[in-house]
Amino acid sequence: MQDTTDVTHKDSERRISHGPGLSPGAQPIKRFGELTPKGLAALLTCLLALASVALAQGPQKAATVQSDAQKTFEKMKTLAGSWQGTIMGISINFTIRAASSGTAILHEGNTSGGGPPNHEITMFYLDGDRLLATHYCDAGNRSRLEGKMSPDGKTIELSFLDVAGSTRGGYLKGMAFTMIDANHHTVEATFVMPDGKPIQLRGEFQRDK
Numbered sequence: 001m002q003d004t005t006d007v008t009h010k011d012s013e014r015r016i017s018h019g020p021g022l023s024p025g026a027q028p029i030k031r032f033g034e035l036t037p038k039g040l041a042a043l044l045t046c047l048l049a050l051a052s053v054a055l056a057q058g059p060q061k062a063a064t065v066q067s068d069a070q071k072t073f074e075k076m077k078t079l080a081g082s083w084q085g086t087i088m089g090i091s092i093n094f095t096i097r098a099a100s101s102g103t104a105i106l107h108e109g110n111t112s113g114g115g116p117p118n119h120e121i122t123m124f125y126l127d128g129d130r131l132l133a134t135h136y137c138d139a140g141n142r143s144r145l146e147g148k149m150s151p152d153g154k155t156i157e158l159s160f161l162d163v164a165g166s167t168r169g170g171y172l173k174g175m176a177f178t179m180i181d182a183n184h185h186t187v188e189a190t191f192v193m194p195d196g197k198p199i200q201l202r203g204e205f206q207r208d209k
Contacts, residue, residue, distance in 0.1 A: 069131040072149045072156055076105055076124055076131075079177065079185060085205030087187070092117065094187075094205060099123075122175075133158055139169030154179050160190075170194050183207040 066074070076096075083094040092109055099106045105124040109117040122135040124147070131147040142165055145158035158175040174190035189201040 067129045068149065069126055069129050069147075072131045072147055073105070073124065073126055075149065075153075075179075076147075076156060076177070077102075078179070078182075080105075082208040083185070083205040084208045085187075085203045087201050087203035090115075092203065093208070132161075133175075135172045135175070137170075137172055139167075139171060141165030141167055141169075141171050143172040145172075145175060167192070168194055173198060 077098055079096045080098060081096060083096070085092060085094070090111060092111055095106075095108045095110075097106055098104070103125065107122040107124065109120045111117060116138045118138060120136065120138045122133055124131065124133045126132075133145045133147055135143045135145065137143060141163050143163045144161040146161055147156050147158045149156060155176055155178040160173045163171045170191055170193050172189060173192050176188040178186045178188070180186065184204070184206055187201075187203050187205060190198050191201055192198050
């Protein structure tokens with residue numbers, strides 16, 4: 001009887017020492033506060049590594065890649081302001097500004113004497129992944145152009161798409177803006193005369209304000 005009691009008592013002590021659900025020889029789970037400095041350092045290293053991976057992945061998902069048309073449109077916006085220059089000996093003032101909450105760019109040409117161009121405007125806007133421009137010519141028609149950036153990133157070239165309205169007074173068939181620096185740019189244009197002959201126009205412009 002005594003032997004049975006001793007065996008039972010020893011088994012009970014073993015169960016208490018190992019804790020509930022632990023078999024002899026199993027290692028008890030350590031709480032966070034019971035970790036050794038070496039174990040704590042290893043845990044913090046793992047957590048920091050996971051955080052770095054999460055931060056690296058976050059911006060990649062949120063980043064949006066601009067299309068070539070958007071980049072060209074933003075480049076055109078840098079010309080916002082008033083510009084003074086001459087084309088074929090005629091003094092012209094160009095005013096360029098963002099319009100319609102920044103979704104369009106208004107380009108307006110005027111001469112001091114009131115002759116052509118007189119409030120002649122060109123509207124630049126994005127249409128999907130294309131940069132388009134509609135030129136409202138004082139000859140009474142509307143040329144539609146598509147703009148692209150040159151490989152060196154300095155020139156916005158606008159190629160002819162179509163024209164609406166009468167072309168008896170001539171029409172615009174191409175245009176290019178070349179940025180020299182923040183305060184200087186050139187404008188080149190191809191204008192088709194009433195007889196169908198194209199002529200090349202060029203002007204240098206300096207920022208007025």
